[in-house]
Amino acid sequence: xxxxxxxxxSHALSxxxxxxxxETERRELxxxxxxxxxxxxxxxxxxxxxxxxxxxxxxxxxxxxWAKLSAALKHPQAETExxxxxxxxxxxxxxxxxxxxxxxxxxxxxxNRDQLGEFFSEKSKIVKDVYEQGVLKGSIxxxxxxxxxxxxxxxxxxxxxxxxxxxxxxLRVDEEAEKGYRIEFGKGKTKQTxxxxxxxxxxxxxxxxxxxxxxxxxxxxxxxxxEASVLVSENDALVIDPxxxxxxxxxxxxxxxxxxxxxxxxxxxxxxxxxxxxMVSVQQVRRDSRERTRQTxxxxxxxxxxxxxxxxxxxxxxxxxxxxxxxxxxxxFEAKFRHMPPMMPRADRVMRMLRxxxxxxxxxxxxxxxxxxxxxxxxxFSIEIEKEMVAPEITGHSIxxxxxxxxxxxxxPSMRGFGFQFVSPGTGESLSVKFFDESGRAFDSMVxxxxxxxxxxxxxxxxxxxxxxDEKRMREESGLPQDRRRQEE
Amino acid sequence: xxxxxxxxxxxxxxxxxxxxxxxAVAERKPASAxxxxxxxxxxxxxxxxxxxxxxxxxxxxxxxxxxxxxxxIHSIFHDPFLVDDLAQEVFIKAYLALPNFxxxxxxxxxxxxxxxxxxxxxxxRRKVKKWLSFASMxxxxxxxxxxxxxxxxxxxxxxxxxxxxxxxxPEKFRVPILLKDIDxxxxxxxxxxxxxxxxxxxxxxxxxxxxxxIVLKPLLEEAx
Numbered sequence: 001x002x003x004x005x006x007x008x009x010s011h012a013l014s015x016x017x018x019x020x021x022x023e024t025e026r027r028e029l030x031x032x033x034x035x036x037x038x039x040x041x042x043x044x045x046x047x048x049x050x051x052x053x054x055x056x057x058x059x060x061x062x063x064x065x066w067a068k069l070s071a072a073l074k075h076p077q078a079e080t081e082x083x084x085x086x087x088x089x090x091x092x093x094x095x096x097x098x099x100x101x102x103x104x105x106x107x108x109x110x111x112n113r114d115q116l117g118e119f120f121s122e123k124s125k126i127v128k129d130v131y132e133q134g135v136l137k138g139s140i141x142x143x144x145x146x147x148x149x150x151x152x153x154x155x156x157x158x159x160x161x162x163x164x165x166x167x168x169x170x171l172r173v174d175e176e177a178e179k180g181y182r183i184e185f186g187k188g189k190t191k192q193t194x195x196x197x198x199x200x201x202x203x204x205x206x207x208x209x210x211x212x213x214x215x216x217x218x219x220x221x222x223x224x225x226x227e228a229s230v231l232v233s234e235n236d237a238l239v240i241d242p243x244x245x246x247x248x249x250x251x252x253x254x255x256x257x258x259x260x261x262x263x264x265x266x267x268x269x270x271x272x273x274x275x276x277x278x279m280v281s282v283q284q285v286r287r288d289s290r291e292r293t294r295q296t297x298x299x300x301x302x303x304x305x306x307x308x309x310x311x312x313x314x315x316x317x318x319x320x321x322x323x324x325x326x327x328x329x330x331x332x333f334e335a336k337f338r339h340m341p342p343m344m345p346r347a348d349r350v351m352r353m354l355r356x357x358x359x360x361x362x363x364x365x366x367x368x369x370x371x372x373x374x375x376x377x378x379x380x381f382s383i384e385i386e387k388e389m390v391a392p393e394i395t396g397h398s399i400x401x402x403x404x405x406x407x408x409x410x411x412x413p414s415m416r417g418f419g420f421q422f423v424s425p426g427t428g429e430s431l432s433v434k435f436f437d438e439s440g441r442a443f444d445s446m447v448x449x450x451x452x453x454x455x456x457x458x459x460x461x462x463x464x465x466x467x468x469x470d471e472k473r474m475r476e477e478s479g480l481p482q483d484r485r486r487q488e489e
Numbered sequence: 490x491x492x493x494x495x496x497x498x499x500x501x502x503x504x505x506x507x508x509x510x511x512x513a514v515a516e517r518k519p520a521s522a523x524x525x526x527x528x529x530x531x532x533x534x535x536x537x538x539x540x541x542x543x544x545x546x547x548x549x550x551x552x553x554x555x556x557x558x559x560x561x562i563h564s565i566f567h568d569p570f571l572v573d574d575l576a577q578e579v580f581i582k583a584y585l586a587l588p589n590f591x592x593x594x595x596x597x598x599x600x601x602x603x604x605x606x607x608x609x610x611x612x613x614r615r616k617v618k619k620w621l622s623f624a625s626m627x628x629x630x631x632x633x634x635x636x637x638x639x640x641x642x643x644x645x646x647x648x649x650x651x652x653x654x655x656x657x658x659p660e661k662f663r664v665p666i667l668l669k670d671i672d673x674x675x676x677x678x679x680x681x682x683x684x685x686x687x688x689x690x691x692x693x694x695x696x697x698x699x700x701x702x703i704v705l706k707p708l709l710e711e712a713x
Contacts, residue, residue, distance in 0.1 A: 010695050010696070010698070010699040011691070011692065011695040011696075013695075014691070014694055014695030014698050014699075015691060015695070017698075018669070018676075018694075020676065020691070042702070044709075045702050045706065045709040045710065046698060046702060048709045049670075049698065049701060049702055049705065049709055050670055052647060052648070052651050052705075052708075052709075053651065053666065053670035053671055054670060054671065055648070056564070056648060056651065056652075056671055057648060058556070058560055059556070059559050059560050059563050059569075059572065061556055062555070062559065062573060065551075065555050065559075065573065065576070065577075066548060066551055066552060066555070068573070068577060069551060069577050069580055069581070070548075072577055072581060073581065073584060
């Protein structure tokens with residue numbers, strides 16, 4: 001008698017049930033079944049199963065099936081919804097591509113595991129330092145909260161803000177021609193030049209009443225930006241937005257854009273007499289004054305929003321993303337203290353913090369990008385920022401703001417710069433300087449000596465030309481015909 | 490719109506096929522005298538008529554097999570909400586592919602093959618959806634609702650157990666049982682529907698039955 005394994009028996013019984021065995025196979029199986037009750041039992045169960053399956057209740061007929069189907073055939077849509085964004089025939093190719101990417105990614109990650117480990121541990125350390133270990137402990141306040149319009153204008157044009165009432169320490173922002181921008185907190189009195197006040201500015205540049213309003217608006221926006229760019233925490237950590245370094249350049253550019261050509265000449269003269277770090281050079285102004293004004297305000301607002309801050313404490317410097325919402329800070333202080341604590345004590349604390357430590361020994365943490373240098377000496381704490389570090393300047397006009405060396409030569413060796421009055425854009429180190437002699441004759445000259453300062457003079461001929469242009473502008477603004485105005489005069 | 494008895498011998502070019510796709514099949518008169526004659530014709534004749542432009546032939550084919558297809562789908566999914574939608578997709582696919590039918594198999598094995606393939610697609614889709622989203626939650630709710638409200642046939646306990654047992658089987662073992670024991674297909678027809686070798690069909694059927702017998706053993710012993 002033939003013997004069967006368990007699997008063979010199941011297979012044979014299934015075929016037997018369907019009548020698919022030949023005569024020999026059938027006889028052999030029947031012999032086996034008669035000798036094995038288990039096999040007989042299994043056959044019986046299979047027969048019962050077959051019967052149960054055959055008795056399965058049928059679904060009720062759907063009398064509207066054809067009606068629905070014919071309606072669907074009228075408007076055939078996509079045959080079936082697919083969850084794949086590509087035809088199914090591409091599944092193998094996509095799967096292979098996915099596997100290849102995973103493998104390559106895995107190899108890359110494995111090869112760079114050390115750097116990745118360092119990167120993540122470094123990042124987690126920054127977050128830990130900033131938030132958990134209380135680098136920014138307690139409340140945070142803007143350092144410059146109650147500065148007036150004159151101080152805002154002074155910062156806008158000269159890049160300086162006094163930190164104390166005696167003006168013995170100050171925040172300075174300026175630009176090194178090639179390298180980038182610099183933010184300094186320094187001790188020592190700044191050289192007194194002619195005072196920079198809004199009143200002086202309006203008088204000397206001869207603003208119209210409309211322009212005065214525009215400048216006032218700009219100063220209000222600038223005040224907000226300064227306020228949001230330098231903050232100090234309860235534990236005397238200083239939080240600085242690197243974008244602060246170019247704010248005054250943007251402001252000079254925007255003020256110039258709101259002026260008429262002759263006013264820009266006066267503006268340049270104003271800047272020069274105050275020993276300002278910038279001068280303006282107009283190439284071409286395309287928009288009308290209203291559009292320029294609108295664009296100016298848009299530009300200043302656009303400059304806002306850099307969320308990477310430099311956090312300086314007594315013993316560390318960190319460059320990290322910090323979530324600071326200046327409006328909520330203002331609201332908090334209005335609610336808690338009704339009035340913001342006075343600025344000077346805060347500034348004094350910061351200066352004391354900087355003075356009490358050895359500034360030159362600032363550790364260069366790994367969190368600082370290469371384009372950001374922080375160092376100091378006994379007189380100043382300085383942050384140098386490469387130009388590509390800050391967002392590109394947004395200008396809706398073709399006004400170049402050019403760096404100019406100030407009359408007060410810096411004693412610190414780290415300060416570099418070139419003295420010049422006119423420079424052709426893009427000439428690099430070669431400076432093209434335009435001179436005027438007493439007779440009003442102009443001539444160009446290459447200046448070989450960096451650091452030498454030339455006195456720019458405005459000859460009588462130019463003054464008379466400016467006067468004539470002013471008169472013309474006034475006539476146009478008054479709307480009177482030229483001949484009638486003459487008659488009135 | 491094509492006229493139903495217009496062309497006989499010319500193979501319809503592709504544009505004609507697409508035009509046919511938008512033909513209002515339901516607008517035709519269902520109980521006309523020529524249709525009664527169509528009822529008596531074999532599947533192959535109906536397909537030939539359809540290929541030569543007789544749209545109504547397709548209606549006869551659908552009416553002839555719609556319940557078998559619906560029951561097959563119901564046996565696979567046990568989901569009354571799915572049956573009609575999936576059966577409709579099956580016949581739409583058949584309608585679009587029928588002009589290219591080459592008579593290498595019978596119509597009903599061909600339609601069953603479409604139904605089995607559609608069911609496989611649906612199973613894959615359900616697996617992915619279940620994995621990706623909360624869709625399964627909604628399905629479960631629908632199913633529970635149906636189970637609570639459905640009117641079950643007599644001997645429902647045994648049949649429910651059989652249905653549960655079938656659900657437990659993998660699709661490749663479930664389909665041969667349904668085709669053989671419920672629809673009475675031959676091995677050759679099953680191989681045609683399942684698109685596999687005859688030996689594979691026999692093997693899968695025997696393994697499926699063995700698995701189902703183990704699952705339903707108490708019920709099967711009781712039935713003796």
